[in-house]
Amino acid sequence: MKISQVAEILNANVLTGEDMLDHEVHSACGSDMMSDVLAFVKDQGVLLSGLINVQVIRTLLMMDMNCVVFVRGKVPPAGIVDFAAENGVVVLQTALPMFESCGRLYCAGLGRKDQPEEAACECGCCSPAEGLNGNDHE
Amino acid sequence: MSEALHYHFDVDGASFANAGRASVETKKLLRQLGVSPEIIRSISVAMYEGEINMVIHAHGGDADVYITEDTIIIILKDVGPGIRNVEEAMKEGFSTAPENIRALGFGAGMGLPNMKRYSDEMHIDTKVGVGTTIELWYHLNK
Ligand SMILES: Nc1ncnc2c1ncn2[C@@H]1O[C@H](COP(=O)(O)OP(=O)(O)OP(=O)(O)O)[C@@H](O)[C@H]1O
Ligand SMILES: [Mg+2]
Numbered sequence: 001m002k003i004s005q006v007a008e009i010l011n012a013n014v015l016t017g018e019d020m021l022d023h024e025v026h027s028a029c030g031s032d033m034m035s036d037v038l039a040f041v042k043d044q045g046v047l048l049s050g051l052i053n054v055q056v057i058r059t060l061l062m063m064d065m066n067c068v069v070f071v072r073g074k075v076p077p078a079g080i081v082d083f084a085a086e087n088g089v090v091v092l093q094t095a096l097p098m099f100e101s102c103g104r105l106y107c108a109g110l111g112r113k114d115q116p117e118e119a120a121c122e123c124g125c126c127s128p129a130e131g132l133n134g135n136d137h138e
Numbered sequence: 139m140s141e142a143l144h145y146h147f148d149v150d151g152a153s154f155a156n157a158g159r160a161s162v163e164t165k166k167l168l169r170q171l172g173v174s175p176e177i178i179r180s181i182s183v184a185m186y187e188g189e190i191n192m193v194i195h196a197h198g199g200d201a202d203v204y205i206t207e208d209t210i211i212i213i214l215k216d217v218g219p220g221i222r223n224v225e226e227a228m229k230e231g232f233s234t235a236p237e238n239i240r241a242l243g244f245g246a247g248m249g250l251p252n253m254k255r256y257s258d259e260m261h262i263d264t265k266v267g268v269g270t271t272i273e274l275w276y277h278l279n280k
Contacts, residue, residue: 033240034190035248038183039255051243055190058158059243062165062182064175 001025001110003067003090006046009104010094012069015081017090025067027111030102034059046105050098052076057084066090071098143171143205149189149214151198154242160201161186164212171205177276180256181210184274187249188214194239195219196270210276217269224262228254 004021030048046067073095084091147160168178192199196218204211221227235245254260259275
């Protein structure tokens, strides 16, 4: 899935990294505890975090992850966004809570081995076809 | 060891915001030296955990990186409180971190196990009231 699709599915604002929205991500991890994130090395993943501080960005850098989503409508201070920008990290921000953010991305196929990314989801909340094919209804 | 490259970093124990700088710098250096991405990531994760531990548990200390043809050694040395029971500290989930540290995203009790997982060898030398030195070894030609 492209980072642009992650942003679309989560109705997220792109705070920095506009030029990297075409990059592919293959997995996601949602946690506020950085050592839990550091325990599961995965390539090209997205980190969803309810916690905002500079260590969240450093954790991504250590893991070679290139996209963070700050959930629950929390707005990171400019210093954090600048630090991410300097280091080539995309920062997204969504009003959705952690649980729903993870759920939507999972429904849309992110990080799932069992289904192709185009998988239809039955939950009705996330309409992956819309997010993935870009067929805007209005 | 005569041809070893050596880099030294002071780890500032007074600043949580600066914790991890040595690891970020080391990662850049290893990239420049052409070390494989997989090894770089293991070193990054383990060193970062160790550096954070020095700041949140031990008032900072010294981080030294030694690089030879076939081995990379990271030495993290502090003169903090020491670890009372290493076996217990190595267990996933064991943490003495207070609530204010947990609010910063640390204190899951995963750091030392992660360091072990992401190193070829880990040696802990610690004494209560004296300090802790942790060595992380990586063999490059496995
Ligand atoms: N350098 C150190 N000096 C003194 N005590 C330490 C040091 N490093 C670790 N410890 C002790 O060992 C415990 C376990 O460390 P570990 O890194 O596994 O977990 P943590 O730091 O508490 O949480 P996390 O690493 O998940 O954020 C710590 O809570 C602390 O009591
Ligand atoms: Mg730790």
